[in-house]
Amino acid sequence: MKPTASEWLVRLAGWCLGGVFVYAGVLKVTDPWAFADSVASFRLLPAVLINPVALILPVLEIILGVALIAGVKRSVGAGMLGVLCVLFAAALGQALVRGIEVDCGCFGGGAPSTARTVWALLRDIGLGLLAWWVWHRGRRAANEPVA
């Protein structure tokens, strides 16, 4: 069966989303120290959890991103990335509300800044919406009877 135009659109969205997360994950995997400092700057996790999160999260981003690019379990991957986006939004949002200057660390370490945190939050919401759309389309396609 030839993929339809909308199927191609979902694939394209999956590739973009997957690419962004693979890129983000690779940057973090190469410097876990910097990412651990970023995680710590959010002042959410106790010291025992910071480094495990700094080691595991980037790998999860890469695995889900690769799955999305390859089109393997696309809607599961998109769904899980969507959940990550919600968690990231919560972390960024609490920092803004509490007035903590965080170093997002989204795409490698940088300098803490409120303006960059707002921008990171908007970017994260955009990615989250894209993930939700890919997940939603995948689910709908699965529920439709095969023509």
Added chain:
Amino acid sequence: MASVLIGLGGNQLRETPLPLLYETKQARLEREVQRIGAGQRAVGGAEAPASGPQVLTLEEFEAIRAGALILDARPEIFYRIGHVPGALSLPRKDFETAYAALGARLAEGRPLVVYCAGETCEDAELVRTALARLGHAQVQVFQGGWEEWQAAGRAEEKAP
């Protein structure tokens, strides 16, 4: 989950694995300072007394630039891409190695000025404290850092 195994297992294959318990930047740097100090002489309990302002504006920085030794506290990759002309690389994250590599240059007796990415980065202040703890008497921070230097359209130098 695969990412847990790869994340934690892969870490053990690194040259220096990330320890499982988080240590702040300050604590990591302080340990490096202690190690360097043990090698040369005892590290003073307090910082060496400072003279003049600790934090420099762009104008103040430019006024003393010629006579000072400028140090770039950002990760080395950023130094290679572009830095203040004449600056040497002393990254906060590889402080111990870079400090040893600079060796005699730091002991020339010129005042030291440290900068990092911009106004909100912490690396310059961390390196300044570390240098002061190691007995360097005059260490200042150019607060605006690379961001202000670039924004002001000043000359840039790339690593050879």
